[in-house]
Amino acid sequence: MPLIETVDLVKEFKRVRRKDGRFGGVRTLFSRDFEVTRVDDISFAIEPGELVGYLGPNGAGKSTTIKMLTGILTPTSGHLNVAGVVPWRHRERNARNIGVVFGQRSQLWWDLPLMDSFRMIGRLYEVPKRRYQENVDRFVELLGMASFLDTPVRQLSLGQRMRGDLAAAMLYEPKILYLDEPTVGLDVIAKERIREFVDELNRDTGTTVLLTTHDMDDVERLCRRLILIDHGKVLYDGPVAPLKEQYAPHRELVVQLASDTDVNVDGAETVKAESGRVWLSFDPRETPAAQLIAAVSAKYEITDLSLTEPDLEGVIRRMYLERESR
Amino acid sequence: MTLTGWSGARWAFTSSRIRTVYAYRTDVLIWLVAPAMQIVLQAALWRAIYGDRSIVDGVPLAMMTTYVSLAAIQHLIGWDDTTDWLIERVRDGKIGTDMARPVGLLTQQVCGQVAQLIVKAPMVTLLLPVVILASGLTAPAPGALGPYLLSTLLGWMVNCCLSLLVASVAFWTLELNGMEFLYYVLSGFLSGTLVPLWVMPDWLRTIVEWLPWQSVVYTPVAIYIGRFEGARVWEAIGVQSLWLVLVGGLTWLVWRRAVHRVVVQGG
Amino acid sequence: MSVRSSIAWQVKAGGILFGGALRGTAQYRANLFLTMAAGAMFQTTGFLALWVMLARFGDIAGWTISDVALLYGIRLTAHGLWAVPFNQLMDVEHFVREGTFDRFLVRPVNPLVQLMTSRVRLNTLGDLVAGLVMLGVAMSMVDVDWTAWKIAFLLAALFGGAMVEGGFQLGLSAIAFRTLGSHQIRFTVDSVFNLYANYPGTVFGRAGQWALTIMPVAFVAYLPASVLLGRSGELGVPPVLAYLSPLIGAAIFAGAYAFWRRQITHYQGAGS
Secondary structure, three states: OOOEEEEEEEEEEEEEOOOOOOOHHHHHHOOOOEEEEEEEEEEEEEOOOOEEEEEOOOOOOHHHHHHHHHOOOOOOEEEEEEOOEOOOOOHHHHHHHEEEEEOOOOOOOOOOEHHHHHHHHHHHOOOOHHHHHHHHHHHHHHHOOHHHOOOEHHHOOHHHHHHHHHHHHHOOOOOEEEEEOOOOOOOHHHHHHHHHHHHHHHHHHOOEEEEEOOOHHHHHHHOOEEEEEEOOEEEEEEEHHHHHHHHOOOEEEEEEEOOOOOOOOOOEEEEEEEOOEEEEEEOOOOOOHHHHHHHHHHHOOEEEEEEEOOOHHHHHHHHHHHHHHO | OOHHHHHHHHHHHHHHHHHHHHHOHHHHHHHOHHHHHHHHHHHHHHHHHHOOOOEEOOEEHHHHHHHHHHHHHHHHHOOOOHHHHHHHHHHHOOHHHHHOOOOOHHHHHHHHHHHHHHHHHHHHOOHHHHHHHHHOOOOOOOOOHHHHHHHHHHHHHHHHHHHHHHHHHHHOOOOOOOHHHHHHHHHHHHOOOOOOHHHOOHHHHHHHHOOHHHHOOHHHHHHHOOOOOOHHHHHHHHHHHHHHHHHHHHHHHHHHHHHHHHHHHOO | OOHHHOHHHHHHHHHHHHHHHHHHHOOOOOOHHHHHHHHHHHHHHHHHHHHHHHHHHOOEOOEOHHHHHHHHHHHHHHHHHHHHHHHHHHHHHHHHHHOHHHHHHOOOOOHHHHHHOOOOOHHHHHHHHHHHHHHHHHHHHOOOOOOHHHHHHHHHHHHHHHHHHHHHHHHHHHHHHOOOOOHHHHHHHHHHHHHHOOOOHHHHHHHHHHHHHHOOHHHOOHHHHHHHOOOHHHOOOOHHHHHOHHHHHHHHHHHHHHHHHHHHHOOOOOOO
16 A cells, blocks of 8 residues: 555646746736646555655656645546645644655744754644653664754854754654755755755665655665656656666776776776776676676776766756757 | 945845845735825815816916925835834834843834835835826926925925924833824824815914924925915925924934933843 | 644744744844834824814814824824734845745645744834823723723724734735745835725715725724724714624634735745
């Protein structure tokens, strides 16, 4: 029984392009300048415990879908069910099953100390005192927040605030966690911390996670399944590996040779050669990596080698480009 | 600096402020709706009060309704957002940039007020149809039009000084948001906009006569409807001028201290 | 419908949120007294003017100063009763634009409750206090026998009047979900109530009275006051309407709330 299920989900609305300036309100009111947003027959099902990446270019309909899943928007048509609840119909009940972290906007109370926000969440979601304390302690330790628990949220750095938001979203142990660009604007260490936390969460507690992001490292690190959408439609829904195989079957073997020579090996093509370093491109389906390495080392003296993975970003880009040209 | 240079700088500043106010002109138009409704209301109230009588205290109904409508329009022209704007600038620290300009801070404010007048006055005349419909507008008393216009100008200038005085409070405390609104309401009452002075009980009238606000609205409008006659017209204008000198001088002094304070404190 | 949506829960949650807002505003001690005074001054200046006028003229359309004080007091109190809890309605566009409203929809509390408790702004309290004072004084001065029924009707009329004005503002706020820029309309509506709800309708002539009843500004204070003062005979509209004032207020508010809920389904989100 899928935890999240959408069938033929459609959302269509004309949004007037907002005018700026103080009386922009009235001018917007009379404007005929529209932009149409559509989500066009999107269907997918997510089982409990999955960690799914939801990707697409801006305007593809990503955030519209997420907003329907979280109950913010009402679909134009289609069937939508999250943990047995229709989100837009029973918003408050849906709210108890989900945690949402918006990368750009915090859910914490701006003027209050972080701890106060946690306490308010605990009371609003009616978390039993002992559970609440356990969760708070666990998250404070896991995310290293002890030093700024008493700082007002508006004084926190982006990384600190993000951790706070994550903890707040999980305090009441929701079945589903929606993450909308959770690592945007963070430094490398902070990003890794967040990813580790989400990964652990998903593994230990079985929380289902739906992640939208533009950061491919997030996806590589966390997602086992990807749903790619564009122009309001689902392009791809499945594990990451087949996607790579389909669109970027080639891998690269980079060898450092003892002397500067040309490399000629069956099943591989030299893409680049530079002062003893040679990049060999090969199709792992035809020539397994191990076989190629053996073949090269048999013929040449190698001092160092490395194997590169096709990068997901390139894969996706190629996929979208292919779509455009069709 | 040559004369043209001096006025050139001020005009440049004024015209930029004009553009700002003009950009928000839809704001201003909507803002006219409430006063229009106020005029209709006042006219109705006075009509009801007069009841069957057509003249009270030597003032015919038509003259009374003319008074309240004209007074409302005059009061409206004098309203601007100097105080709140100033508080914001001081709070944001942008006042420093303002002070660094070639035109003095006080002069900037005055230019701002002139700009407001230039944009708003024509718009306020849009209210005239409402006025005529709702309350009728009697012609000015014979020979009163000239003095009326002069008196209006003087009154407007007194009002500018008064609001600058109020605005200067921003230099001492930031706690006075909404002050300007309170000021608008109070000055409305004290200037005779809602109730003409001759209707007030003696004790109240005496107090009001000794305050500067009645020279902003009451004096000019009273001249218009002929409440003052002959020599008394010029007496009234003389009093206005006196107030202008007093309040103007006070404003200049206060602003000097305020600016000095900002410079000393670093804003 | 789960038990959690019950009124009791909303009240409890509202209390939690309000506490948070209260603790938050402790940071910004704007001059509360001044803003309250400014608001109260704005509302009462019309009455002061009328007081001066009636001191000189005696009465207006047969209403004495104490009669008018009663009317004014009823209106101002009714205004305070909706303005104090609902003053945050004025900021709904700000919340939509900042994305805060999205957040409201994702929490297990009624979004209206969250909106109301998002900030503590007590400047409208001045209106309520002024209204109560005026009402109290007027009640003692006016020539009315305050029976239990009359007191009950007065209370009902106060809440009914609050619901008329409040209902309009709630309905207008709901427009913000579809398109921004409704605050000018709200300001105008606010002005209409501030100006015309305070006076006996007879001042405006027969056509005016009908207009005010349909608007329905007259239900806020004029019609109930007429009933209490025994003046329902001179009404330009059927007296039975005056007796129904509280119910009409409730109906308006209920309609506005339904409209509000409906508009949320048309909510377009904060925009990326």
